[in-house]
Amino acid sequence: MADSVNFTNKDRQHKTVFFETFGCQMNKLDAELSLGLLQEEGYRIVDKADEADVILFNTCSVRQHAEDKVYSHLGALKMLKKRHPEVVVGVLGCMAQKDGEAIFKRMPHVDLVCGTRMFSRLPELLLTIKNQGSHVLAIDEDQIVSVKRPVAYRPNFYQAFVTVMRGCDNFCSYCIVPYVRGGEISRTIADVKEEVQSLVSNGCKEVTLLGQNINSYGKGLAGGITLGHLLSELNDLDGLERIRFVTSHPADMSRDLIRTMSRLSKVCEHLHMPAQSGSDRILQEMRRGYTAGYYRDLISYARELIPYIAVASDFIVGFPGEMDEDFQETVRLMEDIRFQNCFIFKYSPRTGTKAAELKDDVVDEVKRARNMKLLELQKSISLEQNRKMIGRKVEVLVEGASKSDSHKLSGRTRQNHIVVFNGPAVLVGRLVNVVIHEVTDLTLYGKPEDCS
Numbered sequence: 449m450a451d452s453v454n455f456t457n458k459d460r461q462h463k464t465v466f467f468e469t470f471g472c473q474m475n476k477l478d479a480e481l482s483l484g485l486l487q488e489e490g491y492r493i494v495d496k497a498d499e500a501d502v503i504l505f506n507t508c509s510v511r512q513h514a515e516d517k518v519y520s521h522l523g524a525l526k527m528l529k530k531r532h533p534e535v536v537v538g539v540l541g542c543m544a545q546k547d548g549e550a551i552f553k554r555m556p557h558v559d560l561v562c563g564t565r566m567f568s569r570l571p572e573l574l575l576t577i578k579n580q581g582s583h584v585l586a587i588d589e590d591q592i593v594s595v596k597r598p599v600a601y602r603p604n605f606y607q608a609f610v611t612v613m614r615g616c617d618n619f620c621s622y623c624i625v626p627y628v629r630g631g632e633i634s635r636t637i638a639d640v641k642e643e644v645q646s647l648v649s650n651g652c653k654e655v656t657l658l659g660q661n662i663n664s665y666g667k668g669l670a671g672g673i674t675l676g677h678l679l680s681e682l683n684d685l686d687g688l689e690r691i692r693f694v695t696s697h698p699a700d701m702s703r704d705l706i707r708t709m710s711r712l713s714k715v716c717e718h719l720h721m722p723a724q725s726g727s728d729r730i731l732q733e734m735r736r737g738y739t740a741g742y743y744r745d746l747i748s749y750a751r752e753l754i755p756y757i758a759v760a761s762d763f764i765v766g767f768p769g770e771m772d773e774d775f776q777e778t779v780r781l782m783e784d785i786r787f788q789n790c791f792i793f794k795y796s797p798r799t800g801t802k803a804a805e806l807k808d809d810v811v812d813e814v815k816r817a818r819n820m821k822l823l824e825l826q827k828s829i830s831l832e833q834n835r836k837m838i839g840r841k842v843e844v845l846v847e848g849a850s851k852s853d854s855h856k857l858s859g860r861t862r863q864n865h866i867v868v869f870n871g872p873a874v875l876v877g878r879l880v881n882v883v884i885h886e887v888t889d890l891t892l893y894g895k896p897e898d899c900s
């Protein structure tokens with residue numbers, strides 16, 4: 449590991465960085481924070497790897513496909529590195545943590561391997577490479593990552609993600625996260641509050657709190673702190689309009705937290721709580737710690753207390769031993785709960801996890817067919833749910849121009865629906881009431897009630 453380094457003005461010379469991120473929202477936020485740190489050190493972000501002095505990949509290990517892609521990108525840089533040995537190539541994040549030294553062996557032209565808890569030291573690691581001309585491996589797991597948010601890089605002015613905890617202690621049998629992100633560590637309420645306050649002072653209206661297992665926020669902090677306490681404190685911040693949090697784990701989601709959500713006006717009526725399967729047998733093999741019945745009861749309770757709450761989920765199809773009857777249980781759960789939206793994944797074994805010891809016995813063709821079946825079912829449910837929104841007035845935080853039509857504006861409801869409508873640019877960053885008149889399974893279209 450590199451020793452601490454002092455920067456000189458010469459070190460802060462203008463340099464360019466290309467940064468590509470794979471994986472989850474937490475990786476995207478880590479990328480945002482890393483780029484902010486690098487910009488503060490004088491780096492300029494470029495869109496093409498062959499224009500950069502530093503090429504960094506922030507990686508994901510959740511699926512093999514994402515890792516293969518990174519190794520293929522790294523392989524493609526071999527020639528460039530031969531022509532320009534001064535260019536620095538780095539691998540950050542989960543894959544770096546998981547594969548460590550082995551990355552240098554497989555890809556000797558890589559200069560930096562920087563794990564999930566080290567990216568706040570990125571500028572000094574790059575400087576060490578420059579000064580010492582050697583590979584740097586930085587995968588210390590004991591580091592507590594609490595990064596001061598740099599003001600330099602902020603992709604969305606009105607909405608921000610804030611990491612409140614890192615790591616996971618759950619060890620679901622298919623998941624690599626606890627191995628690459630380490631155990632759960634929560635930031636203090638004061639630390640999070642300071643960051644959110646600073647974001648709000650800079651114009652931010654909505655925060656999404658991030659944690660791999662956010663319902664166990666506070667474990668390890670003194671005084672029996674819970675996510676409910678954090679939400680209550682943030683709810684009192686003047687200028688902050690909306691609070692979201694992801695990702696909820698059913699086994700760690702308490703009824704007390706649902707009650708807290710129901711009484712805090714700024715906490716949005718939206719819950720992303722992955723069910724993963726509707727079969728109790730498979731849930732047990734997955735080591736999820738709940739049954740489908742428990743999941744149903746939680747959702748009923750949330751819907752009782754929070755009218756219009758939107759529920760999103762994740763599902764894995766083709767887990768080892770998943771029989772057709774198990775899959776039908778998943779279909780039934782999806783039909784009964786009627787989620788707003790779902791992410792559906794085909795199981796792929798990750799070396800080092802418990803499930804990887806099981807025979808991956810569901811053939812790819814069956815996995816694909818089950819995946820397709822759930823996608824189609826969810827699409828029809830989303831459309832049916834969205835049709836119920838026609839004629840309703842919804843509060844939209846306007847984010848900017850619509851991605852599909854730059855002449856229109858786009859924003860999100862408290863339930864996380866995407867809403868597209870005609871309106872003047874002055875509405876960007878404001879909360880606007882929009883009456884919905886048309887929908888697809890993915891988007892609501894409407895008319896703002898008041899453009900004054």
Ligand code: SF4
Nearest residue numbers: 616618619620623625
């Ligand atoms: S709760 Fe389970 S699926 Fe989620 S990060 Fe932890 S181990 Fe992985």
